[in-house]
Amino acid sequence: MLAHLAPSSAIVMAMLVVCLVMVLAFEASNGFHDSSNAVATVIYTNSLQPVQAVVWSGILNLIGVLAGGISVAYALVEILPPDVLTPPDGSPAVPMLVSIFASALFWNVLTWAFAIPNSSSHCVIGSLIGVAAADALLKSRSLEQGVDWRQIVTVLEGLAISPVLGFVIAGGLYFVLRTIVRSGHLLEPPQHGEKPVWWLRGLLVLTCTTVSFSHGTNDGQKSIGLIMLTIIGLLPATYALNPAAVDRMTELAQHAAQAGPLIAAYGDDVKAQGLAAAQALVRAQPQLVQEASELHADQSPAADERATRSQLRGDVYDVVSEMKYISERKEVPAAQRKEASQLRRSMSQPVEYAPWWVRVLSAVCLGLGTMVGYRRVVRTLGERLGRQHMTPGQGACAELVGSALIGTAGFTGLPVSTTHIITSGIAGTMAASGQGVQGGMIARIVMTWLITLPVTIVLAGGLFYVLA
Numbered sequence: 001m002l003a004h005l006a007p008s009s010a011i012v013m014a015m016l017v018v019c020l021v022m023v024l025a026f027e028a029s030n031g032f033h034d035s036s037n038a039v040a041t042v043i044y045t046n047s048l049q050p051v052q053a054v055v056w057s058g059i060l061n062l063i064g065v066l067a068g069g070i071s072v073a074y075a076l077v078e079i080l081p082p083d084v085l086t087p088p089d090g091s092p093a094v095p096m097l098v099s100i101f102a103s104a105l106f107w108n109v110l111t112w113a114f115a116i117p118n119s120s121s122h123c124v125i126g127s128l129i130g131v132a133a134a135d136a137l138l139k140s141r142s143l144e145q146g147v148d149w150r151q152i153v154t155v156l157e158g159l160a161i162s163p164v165l166g167f168v169i170a171g172g173l174y175f176v177l178r179t180i181v182r183s184g185h186l187l188e189p190p191q192h193g194e195k196p197v198w199w200l201r202g203l204l205v206l207t208c209t210t211v212s213f214s215h216g217t218n219d220g221q222k223s224i225g226l227i228m229l230t231i232i233g234l235l236p237a238t239y240a241l242n243p244a245a246v247d248r249m250t251e252l253a254q255h256a257a258q259a260g261p262l263i264a265a266y267g268d269d270v271k272a273q274g275l276a277a278a279q280a281l282v283r284a285q286p287q288l289v290q291e292a293s294e295l296h297a298d299q300s301p302a303a304d305e306r307a308t309r310s311q312l313r314g315d316v317y318d319v320v321s322e323m324k325y326i327s328e329r330k331e332v333p334a335a336q337r338k339e340a341s342q343l344r345r346s347m348s349q350p351v352e353y354a355p356w357w358v359r360v361l362s363a364v365c366l367g368l369g370t371m372v373g374y375r376r377v378v379r380t381l382g383e384r385l386g387r388q389h390m391t392p393g394q395g396a397c398a399e400l401v402g403s404a405l406i407g408t409a410g411f412t413g414l415p416v417s418t419t420h421i422i423t424s425g426i427a428g429t430m431a432a433s434g435q436g437v438q439g440g441m442i443a444r445i446v447m448t449w450l451i452t453l454p455v456t457i458v459l460a461g462g463l464f465y466v467l468a
Helices: 010-044 050-067 071-077 094-113 120-138 149-180 198-222 224-234 243-250 252-266 271-283 285-297 305-327 334-348 356-384 392-412 418-432 439-467
Strands: none
Touching (some): 010 050, 010 198, 010 392, 071 198, 071 224, 094 120, 094 439, 120 439, 198 224, 224 356, 243 252, 252 285, 252 305, 285 305, 418 439
C-alpha cells in the first residue's frame, strides 16, 4: 500500500503531516500520564495551584530535555531495522511512522480515559517491536535475526527493574521517616484547601522540580527520535544529515572501508546489504565531501538532494546496524568487537541528532498535555492507591527516589518509565505506612502494565503488515 507510493507524492506528504500531528499528540498524551506524576503531590497537597504546578513542571521538563541529550531517543529508534528507518529507495518510512504513532497514541489515550497510570514508554516500545517483527515476516527473515532482541532486552530490563527499585527504596525511605517523625503534617493526609507549613511546601516543590527535570532528561527524549524520523521524511534534504557533524561526514567513506572486512567476516543474515551499503559509501567519498561543504555553508540543496541524502543516511544505518551486531557477538574476537564498536559510534553521529527546536517542541507538548489531562492521574495517585489518602511525606519520598532513578537513567541512555517508578514508589510508601494498598486498583494498574506490550505489539505489527 503506502510503501509503493512515490516519495514526493501529495498523499505521502499529507501522511507525513498526519504523522507529525500524531507524534505531537502522543507526546501530549505522555503528559497526561507521565508529567502528571511530577505535579501530583504538589497539587494534591495544595502546595501549589494547578496552573502554577503545571507551568513550573513544564519549564523544568524543557530544561531537562535540553540538558539530557538524545541517547534515550536513539536507544529506542535502534530497535527498528535500518531498512524500515530509511527505505533503500530514499522514500519516507510512512508505514512505520503511521503504525507506531497510531498504536501508541490509541493505547495511551485509552488508559488515560480509565484514569490508569500507564507507561508511555511501554506504548512506544511495544509499537517498535511490533513493526520490527512485522518487517521480519514481510522479508521472510526469522524473528531471531530480524528483531534486535538484545536491544529490546536492554530496554525492557530498565523498565522491569525500575518499578521494583522505586517500590522498595521509597517504601524504605518512608519507613525511616515514620520512625524519626512519629506525627505531624508529614504523616497526615491534607485537609481540603489546607496548605502545608512553609518548609513542607518547599520540600514538595523541590521534589516536583527534581522529578520534572528528570522526566525531561528521560521521557522527554522518547519522542524526539520519532519526531526526527517524521521531520526527515518531510524535509530530507535539510535534516537527513547532521550539519553539526561535518567532520564525521567526510570520514564516512574511510570508516565504511574499515567496516567492510568486518561485515564480510562476522555479519548477520543480511550482511550482503551491509556490504553493499559500505561499498556505496566508499564510492560516495567525493559526494560526501560536497555534502559536508554544503551543510557547513548552509547552502540550499539541489532538487535531487532529497533522495540522495536519504540514501546516504540509509547506507550509514545499514553499516551501523552491522557494526552493532558484530560488537555484541561474543564469538567475535575482542579486538574486532572493539573496532566495530568504535566505528558504530563514529558513523552514528552524522545521522543521530536533534535540532534544539525539536527538543523544545517535545517539551512544549509534554507541558500542554499535563495542563489538559493531569486531574485523572493525580486523583488516582493521591486517593486510589492506598487505603488512606496520600500524605505529604509519602509523596516527597516517592518523588525523591523517582527523580534519582529517572535522572540517572536519562544520562546513561536507559529508557525507564516515570509512571512506573512514581506509582510504584507511592505504593511502596503506602505499604510502609502500615495502612496497606487498594488491591483492586493495584491489580488494574499491574494488569494494564502487563498487557500494554502485547497489545501495542499486535496493533502496530498488524497495521504495519497491512500498510507495507
